[in-house]
Structure formats: C-alpha cells, structure tokens
Amino acid sequence: MAILRYPLILFCCIALTAPALAQVPDAAVKRYHDAIQYRLKRNDSMAYVALNDAIQKHPAYADAYSTLGSWYFTDRKYAAAVDVFVRASRSCRNGQSAFALPLARSLLYDYKPTQALQLVAGNSSSTNKEWDMLRRQATFMQKALANPLKDSVVNLGPRINTIYPELHPFISADTQKLYYTRMVRNVDMDCYMTIPDSCGGWFSGGNLGSPVNTPDHEAAQTVSADGHYLFYMRCDNRSENGWDQGGCDLYMAYTPDSVWSIGQPFGATINTPAYEGMPCLSPDNRDLYFxxxxxxxxxxxxxxxxxxxxxxxxxxxxxxxxxxxxxxETAPFVHIDNKTLYFSSNGHPGMGGADLYYCRRVNDTDWSAPVNMGYPINSTGNEGSISVTMDGGKAYFSSDRDSLEGNYDIYETRLDEKVQPVPVAVLRGYTYDSLTKARLSHGAIVINDARTGEKLYRFVSNRGDGSYMITLPVGKNYTYVANRIGYQQVTGDILLADSTGGPQPVNFSISLLPQGYTAPIYDSLILTIHFPINSKTLSDSAKNIIQSAITPWLGEQGFVLMVNGYTDNTGTPMLNEELSAMRAKLVADEILGYGLSEFSVTSQGWGEAAPVASNDTEIGRDLNRRVEVVIRR
Structure with a gap:
C-alpha cells in the first residue's frame, strides 16, 4: 500500500547516506535532511525541491541522486528518474557503474527498452540476477511495443472504480453479472456485484452483503459456470491455536436462486495455516484452482x-x-472452454510489473508454457487478475497503471484473436422425468469420444434444480450416457465435428424414463441420432448407440417404436422431407436387424419441422439434423 512506502524508502536512504556525510558540505546535508522530513510528512513537491537544492550545492552528492531517483521511480515519474540517474552517472565518482542498474530499470519503465538493453549489454558480465531479469523484460517489451495487439483498454469509470482499490473482476457465464472486490477505506475488503445497463455500460456496483461479507476480509470471488456456487477467500480468521486455519482461507457458498447461503470453509485438505486464496472452479466443476x-x-x-x-x-x-x-503467480482463471488458463505473475518476462499470461491445456493435468498477453493489456504497472467472457471476445482485468498511489481499477478490453480461448460449444440444460416433466437432481451424465469411445467427462446435474452445463471442444463428435437411480439409462450423440466459431450456448436437456414404469398413452424418447450435413449413412458410433438403446427392449411385448427423422432448414422443404425419411428408414432398418417385428417399428420423415435449436447457428443446425426413436406402449 502507498502509505507504507515512505518509511521503508527513508530507512534505506538514511542507512546508505551515513558513511558519506563527512564528505558533503553542511548546507547540502541540511537540505537532504529537509527532504527526508518533507517526505515523511507526505509533502512530495517540497521534498523534490530540497533534494535538487542539495544536489545543486554539491553536484557529486551520490546519495541525494540515489534518493531523488528512487522517489521519482516509486512515484512513477519514470522520465524524471531517468534524468536524475543520467546526471548521477556523469557527475558522481564511479557513477556509470553505480547507477547503471537503476537507470536501466527506469528506462524500461519509461517504455525505452532499446536504451535499457544497451545498458544491459554493457553489464553482461555481472552476476546480479536483476540484470538477467531486466534483459528478459526489455527484450520482451521491445518486441511487444513493435507488435502491439489490437486490444483496446478502457477504464470502467466512476460507477465501478473509486478512490479505493477495485480488484479481482469476474464476469458470469451469461455476462449479466460482474463481480469484483473493493478495499473499502483501504481497510476492509468486501465482494461487490453489478449488472449491465441499457447503454452498454454497468450500473453502480453494490455490496453483496451478509452472509457473504463480514467484518473480516472477503475477496477474490468467482462463481461456478452454472451460477450456483460462489468461491471466495476470507482473511483474518486464524484460529486461536494458529493451526486449524490460516490468515486467508477458501470458502464456498451456494444459491438455488438468488440468495447466497452462509459461506462454509473448505476442509484441512485445502485450507492450511499458510495462505490460501483466489479460487477458481473449472467449468466442469471438477478442478479447483487457487x-x-x-x-x-x-x-x-x-x-x-x-x-x-x-x-x-x-x-x-x-x-x-x-x-x-x-x-x-496469482489469480488463476480457467475459461469456460476448460482449455485456457489465465493468471498474473511477476516472475515471467514481461513489461515490468506483474503481467497477465495465458497457457493452453496439454492433457488432463499439464499446461503449455505461459505466453504474455502483450501490450497494451500489460503495462509497466501491475496487472492483477483477469476474467474473459464466454465468447472470448472481451475481458475484464484489474491494474494500477493509471495510479500514482498503487490504487487498482477495473478495465475492459476487447481481446486480440491471439489471446482468445479455444472455440467450444456450451451445452446447458437439465435432467427431467419423461412423464411428469419434473426436473431431476443428481442425474449422472457421461460424455464419450464418438470415435474412440474414450470417457472424456463425467458430471452430475445440480442438487437443486437438476441443471448442468458442460463445454465441449468443437470439431469432433461425442456420445452421451445418462442415468439416475430409479430411472432407465438413456444414450445419444452430439455432433460438433462441423462446428466452428466461439462458444455458443446450446439448450441440451435430457429426459429419463422411470425404471419399470409402463405408460400406455405416453410417448417416451429413448434414442437420438444426429447426422452430419448431407449424410445418408450410419456411423459406427451411431450403430453402437442404437444397440445400447434397443437391447433392453429385446424380448419385451406390447410396444411400438416410432422412428422420426428431421433436418435443419438448409435446402428446399421437399428435399429435406425426402432426406429425413431416408435417414429415419436407415435407423429403422438397423433396429429391425435385432430381430424386432416389422409391425413394431415405423418410420417417417418430417423435414425441417420441430427444430430443437435455432437454425441461425451452425451448432443449432447440427442438433436439428437428427432421428428420434420414441417408444409407445
């Protein structure tokens, strides 16, 4: 915090100055001490004047140069710091070597990486690790400034940002809620939330209130992709014995609708006497990053x-x-694609302070090497955290770039394609009873690779309303198996091989037929097969789905299977009706191959009638090109 910087810097300056005072005229020493007092009283302008007077009275006053340059640097007056250290290099004994490092650092933060690299080259033999880090940072900045990304960075303004720090923005999956943290009066950290106005901006944010916020610090909140779980950190809650909890721990709250429950701490597996904070749940609800x-x-x-x-x-x-x-390394954010991890770091090469980075998932446990998000998202200030919208086109991040006091604000930016997440389809829906249409919680759903049969994802519908959300990479096809205690297993396929573009929400609900229930007048969907564009054949994965769905009915009596074919709205209605009828007959013939009577299986093509998704998107058209098998008793 800014209020703490003065005593620390002054202590260093006094300690460094003492040995040299005997060689400096009394008048210069007096003005140096005056500057110290002004700085302690936070009268920066007079402190600068006093130090410049000291230098004027003794042009080789190394400690005065060092103190003045460090104050300018701390106050983010980098051009002024460069000027001071250049004068010191020329005027002081051994000045070129003594002031080379602070001069190079000031040049870097003043966006002059080429000049900084020249100084680095002149000190290449130094074993100081700071020189190596400066070389890496200046090399990166030189390339970043020469190749800026197309991002446009905008401060969210006074409705969100105040004289206090605003940190940790998090945009909900539907982009209708923006959560963030505010350090109120620079003392108490609380979680806030705002909603969009009708003009493309945001309303003034409001405190989340009790029971989430308490007199302790609550911060770094994120929300699960389905909107039901809130994860955050709470600080200043160490137990009396110092072992049960740490200074900051992870908490979770739940909501079935709009009211959050009392936050519950994670157990000892997660929380320790050490620091735990900045949680983020993966979109499949399987991995918790912190x-x-x-x-x-x-x-x-x-x-x-x-x-x-x-x-x-x-x-x-x-x-x-x-x-x-x-x-x-802080503030992990896993995008809804579950393939891209964003975070903040001051340990990788960057623009100078803490920068934002991203990496891609390599496999189930490993990530690629981090890539700096570049300029102008990153600056010579500190970028603290980032949250990216579902479509990957926009992001919200915190930065202290515009503050002389280290005060963070929240910014909005449109992301360059280079740093956008991986295109995925977002399937949202719920499990429900086929007969009563009541939603069912705790429905187990498994997603498999249609080509290899590999089990890719397993998730359970929400304990409250039976809802779920899963993200699947586009460009491949999948099968699913859904079941629940007391209900029959349902199988189907999901065709995304021909889909492109950014994440798009797709309605994908699954109906379950009660176990052993006979419904003589109700029709129950037991099978769905999707077809690629213009396809007139059954894939091996489709045949496997048919086998899984039909086998339980072999030997049963008193039912009819109605096979209905549908298409998207591409092409003429007449051709679509013919194509849907042909596909329905393909499925019916495959079913008859298991020995069912031809009188128990009927097929019909309905063309582009009864779409289950919008035909305006490629993913929607994929879902509409289907054959449904309905059982009637």
Missing part, C-alpha cells in the same frame, strides 16, 4: 489445483515450474 504459499512450492505464491473425486476434494497439486516461479 493460490497458496504452502510448503512444496517454488518460491512465493504458487498456483495449485485440487480435483473432486469420489465426493471429496483431493490433496492439491502444484502446477509445476512451467507455470510457477520463485516469484509470485
């Missing part, structure tokens, strides 16, 4: 992940040295 300085890390704050298996959160795993450095 920040900790617990033992087993690589230095300062590291990013860790815990997986939810067998009803329990497992021991956290460090993301490893590709992500974590001896410095600090």
């Amino acid at each position: 920040v900790s300085d617990r033992e087993g890390g690589y230095g300062g704050l590291d990013i860790w992940v815990s997986r939810f298996e067998d009803g329990l959160w497992q021991l956290p795993r460090n993301l490893g040295p590709a992500i974590n450095t001896p410095a600090n």
